[in-house]
Amino acid sequence: MLKIGLIMGSTRPIRKADIVAKWVHDIARRRSDAEFELVDIKDFKLPLLDEPLSAVFGQYTHQHTKTWSAKIASFDAYVFVTPEYNHSTSGALKNAIDFLHSEWHNKAAGFVGYGGAAAGARAIENLRLVLGELQVADVRAHVGLSLFDDFESFTTFKPRPQQEKAVESMLDQVIAWGSALKPLREKIA
Numbered sequence: 303m304l305k306i307g308l309i310m311g312s313t314r315p316i317r318k319a320d321i322v323a324k325w326v327h328d329i330a331r332r333r334s335d336a337e338f339e340l341v342d343i344k345d346f347k348l349p350l351l352d353e354p355l356s357a358v359f360g361q362y363t364h365q366h367t368k369t370w371s372a373k374i375a376s377f378d379a380y381v382f383v384t385p386e387y388n389h390s391t392s393g394a395l396k397n398a399i400d401f402l403h404s405e406w407h408n409k410a411a412g413f414v415g416y417g418g419a420a421a422g423a424r425a426i427e428n429l430r431l432v433l434g435e436l437q438v439a440d441v442r443a444h445v446g447l448s449l450f451d452d453f454e455s456f457t458t459f460k461p462r463p464q465q466e467k468a469v470e471s472m473l474d475q476v477i478a479w480g481s482a483l484k485p486l487r488e489k490i491a
């Protein structure tokens with residue numbers, strides 16, 4: 303069974319990432335064609351990148367890197383749940399991505415973004431650029447949640463009905479591509 307990590311892209315004390323990621327998880331776990339796990343970057347207590355060598359070499363010196371590496375390596379695909387910070391993804395998520403290298407390779411990824419007028423679209427586009435370098439196959443369908451239209455008074459999460467369908471479409475593509483890449487992952491492992 304394909305294993306998909308739902309990665310929460312915000313580590314702020316009061317964040318929307320947890321409620322949004324839990325909503326995605328609730329929709330995802332109704333499916334029987336993949337297994338899903340919520341991954342909270344915060345739990346891994348990653349400092350700003352502190353490994354002496356680039357992750358390209360895979361020689362990690364810190365336990366926090368080894369623990370993060372094992373978790374990310376265990377998945378076949380990912381869904382990144384990302385806020386938009388200054389027209390980009392969060393520094394915390396970019397830092398967590400930069401910690402690793404081959405663990406990301408030949409996996410599929412989809413995105414759930416959230417933010418103001420652009421509904422997280424710029425954060426998602428930014429992530430697509432970063433993940434291309436890590437040989438992650440990013441799917442076309444994405445979910446864009448607007449603080450204006452999917453949150454009441456910019457605070458209480460009330461996604462419009464069509465957003466659930468958008469999650470399903472994105473997951474369909476992530477599962478299809480995650481499965482299609484499996485022979486390649488097995489060949490390289």
Ligand SMILES: Cc1cc2nc3c(=O)[nH]c(=O)nc-3n(C[C@H](O)[C@H](O)[C@H](O)COP(=O)(O)O)c2cc1C
Pocket residue numbers: 312313314316317318319320385386387388389390416417418419420421422
């Ligand atoms: C540092 C920072 C920068 C932000 N920049 C943008 C932005 O460029 N575009 C946007 O639509 N929203 C922006 N926002 C609004 C966030 O998308 C919104 O606060 C969201 O809830 C943040 O996610 P989080 O609560 O899970 O951390 C920004 C918020 C923060 C904290």
